[in-house]
Amino acid sequence: xxxKYDVIVIGGGPVGGYLSRRFNEFGHSVLIIEEHDEIGRxxxxxxxxxxxxxxxxxxxNSILKExxxxxxxxxxxxxxxxxxxxxxxxxxxxxxxxxESVVLQxxxxxxEILLSSKPNSVKIEEDRVKITIQTPEGIKNIESKLLCGAxxxxxxxxxxxxxxxxxxxxxxxxxxxxxxxGDEGRLDMYTGRDIAPGYFAWAIPSGxxxxxxxxxxxxxxxGFSCEDLINRLRNKDLWKDRFENITEVGRYVGPVPSxxxxxxxxxxxxxxxxxxxxxxxxxxxxxxPGFKQVDxxxxxxxxxxxxxxxxxxxxxxYSKLLKSMISDQKRKKGLRDAFLTESNDDELNQIFxxxxxxxxxxxINEVGEIENPIPLxxxxxxxxxxxxxxxxxxxxxxxxx
Ligand SMILES: Cc1cc2nc3c(=O)[nH]c(=O)nc-3n(C[C@H](O)[C@H](O)[C@H](O)COP(=O)(O)OP(=O)(O)OC[C@H]3O[C@@H](n4cnc5c(N)ncnc54)[C@H](O)[C@@H]3O)c2cc1C
Numbered sequence: 001x002x003x004k005y006d007v008i009v010i011g012g013g014p015v016g017g018y019l020s021r022r023f024n025e026f027g028h029s030v031l032i033i034e035e036h037d038e039i040g041r042x043x044x045x046x047x048x049x050x051x052x053x054x055x056x057x058x059x060x061n062s063i064l065k066e067x068x069x070x071x072x073x074x075x076x077x078x079x080x081x082x083x084x085x086x087x088x089x090x091x092x093x094x095x096x097x098x099x100e101s102v103v104l105q106x107x108x109x110x111x112e113i114l115l116s117s118k119p120n121s122v123k124i125e126e127d128r129v130k131i132t133i134q135t136p137e138g139i140k141n142i143e144s145k146l147l148c149g150a151x152x153x154x155x156x157x158x159x160x161x162x163x164x165x166x167x168x169x170x171x172x173x174x175x176x177x178x179x180x181x182g183d184e185g186r187l188d189m190y191t192g193r194d195i196a197p198g199y200f201a202w203a204i205p206s207g208x209x210x211x212x213x214x215x216x217x218x219x220x221x222x223g224f225s226c227e228d229l230i231n232r233l234r235n236k237d238l239w240k241d242r243f244e245n246i247t248e249v250g251r252y253v254g255p256v257p258s259x260x261x262x263x264x265x266x267x268x269x270x271x272x273x274x275x276x277x278x279x280x281x282x283x284x285x286x287x288x289p290g291f292k293q294v295d296x297x298x299x300x301x302x303x304x305x306x307x308x309x310x311x312x313x314x315x316x317x318y319s320k321l322l323k324s325m326i327s328d329q330k331r332k333k334g335l336r337d338a339f340l341t342e343s344n345d346d347e348l349n350q351i352f353x354x355x356x357x358x359x360x361x362x363x364i365n366e367v368g369e370i371e372n373p374i375p376l377x378x379x380x381x382x383x384x385x386x387x388x389x390x391x392x393x394x395x396x397x398x399x400x401x
Contacts (some may be wrong), residue, residue: 005031005112006305008131008144010119010157012039015273015290016150017102018057022294024109026302031142032103032111033133035118040099044254046174046204046211046284047092053288054091056295057105062098063091064207068185072200074352075192075345077238082364083186089369092206114140122147122160122269127308129268145305147269150290153255155275161266166277167259168333170199172284173226174213174252179245182210188242191340191348195233197221198341203242209249215256215284226253256284258333260326265315270297278325281333289325296321328374335377354386 069083149157
C-alpha cells in the first residue's frame with residue numbers, strides 16, 4: 001500500500017469539498033479523488049445558494065445576485081408577486097468559483113486531492129478499505145478507514161456497493177442568456193404542462209446574465225425534450241416579450257436526484273449529497289441539504305474513525321440520524337405533489353387565483369420559506385377553504401412522511 005488516510009472522498013463537488021473540510025476540522029486526514037482535471041466543471045446548476053448554506057462557507061466572492069422576491073406564474077398567466085426587499089431569500093452564485101472555493105477551503109485545512117483520477121475497485125476489510133485508483137501516473141493503491149461517495153447523481157460508489165437508487169430522478173435543462181427582461185432582485189417561475197410538466201420553469205438573475213431553465217421527469221415529458229419545453233416557454237404569447245432580446249451564452253443539462261437511497265451507509269462506506277439522493281423535491285436544490293447531511297453525520301463518524309469502528313451495525317445506527325431529513329423530504333414531496341405535480345393546468349390556475357389574493361400573498365410573505373415550505377403549506381391547507389380538498393392529497397405525506 002502506498003498511501004493511507006482516515007477518509008477518502010470520491011468526488012470534488014461542493015458536498016465533497018465541504019465534507020472534507022469538516023473532517024479536517026475534526027482532526028482527520030482526507031484525500032479527495034476527482035475524475036475531472038479541474039474543480040467546478042462541467043457545471044449543471046441554477047446556482048441558487050440559501051443564506052444558511054452560504055454562512056457555512058462564507059463565500060461572498062461567488063455571489064452574482066442577491067434575490068429577495070419572486071414572480072410566479074400560473075399556466076394561464078396569473079402572476080403571484082412575492083418578497084420584500086429587506087429580506088434576502090437566496091443568492092445566485094458562480095458555481096465555478098463556489099465549487100473551487102469550497103474545495104480550496106478543504107485543501108487549506110489539510111485535504112489532499114488527486115485530479116483526473118477515479119476509483120477502479122474497492123475492497124472492504126475488517127479494519128480498513130482498500131481502493132485501487134486510476135490516476136494519470138497509473139494505478140495507485142490507497143487505504144482508508146472510511147470511504148465517502150460524494151460523486152454526484154450517478155455515483156460510482158453507490159452503484160459499486162448496490163446501495164439503492166434515488167427515488168425520483170428529474171432532468172434539468174438550462175440556458176444562460178443575456179437580454180432577458182426580468183424584475184430587479186426577483187426570480188421568475190413559470191408553470192404549465194407545456195413548459196414544465198409537473199414542475200416549473202425558472203428565470204434566475206445571475207449578474208450580467210439570466211439562467212433560464214426547466215425541470216421535469218422523463219415519464220411526464222410525453223416524448224418531448226427539455227429543450228422543446230424551453231422553446232415553448234420563450235415563445236408563449238403571455239410573456240414572449242421578456243425573451244425577445246435574449247442571446248444564449250451557455251447551456252447545461254443534468255439530473256436532479258431526490259429521495260434518499262435505501263442504504264446511504266454500509267460498513268465503512270457512506271454516501272453524501274446527490275449520490276445519496278438529498279435534493280429537495282420542491283426546488284431541486286442539493287447544496288443546502290448536502291451541507292446539512294454533512295453537519296449531521298461528521299461528528300458521529302469522526303468518533304467512529306477514532307475508534308476505527310465503522311461496522312455495519314454502527315453505520316446502520318448512524319443512518320437513523322438521517323430519519324428527520326428523510327421525513328422532511330417526503331413531506332415536501334407530498335406538498336409538491338398536491339399543489340403542483342398532480343394538478344392539471346386548470347387546477348393550477350385555480351390555485352394561483354387563490355394565491356394571488358392579497359391576504360394569501362401576505363401569508364406567503366410572512367411564513368413562506370424557499371428552504372422549508374412545510375409551515376406555509378400546512379397553514380394554507382388549514383386556513384384557506386379552497387385548499388381543503390388538496391389537504392386529502394397532501395395529508396398522507398404530511399402526517400406519515
Ligand atoms: C439544471 C439544474 C439546476 C440546479 N440548480 C440548483 C440550485 O439552484 N441550487 C442547488 O442547491 N442545487 C441545484 N441543482 C442541484 C445541484 O447541482 C447538486 O445538488 C449539487 O451539485 C450536488 O453537489 P454534489 O457535490 O453532491 O455533487 P456534484 O456537484 O455532482 O459533484 C460530484 C463530483 O464528483 C465527481 N465524480 C463523479 N463521479 C466520479 C468518479 N467515479 N470518480 C471521481 N470523481 C467523480 C464529479 O466530477 C463532480 O465533481 C441543480 C441541478 C441541475 C441539473
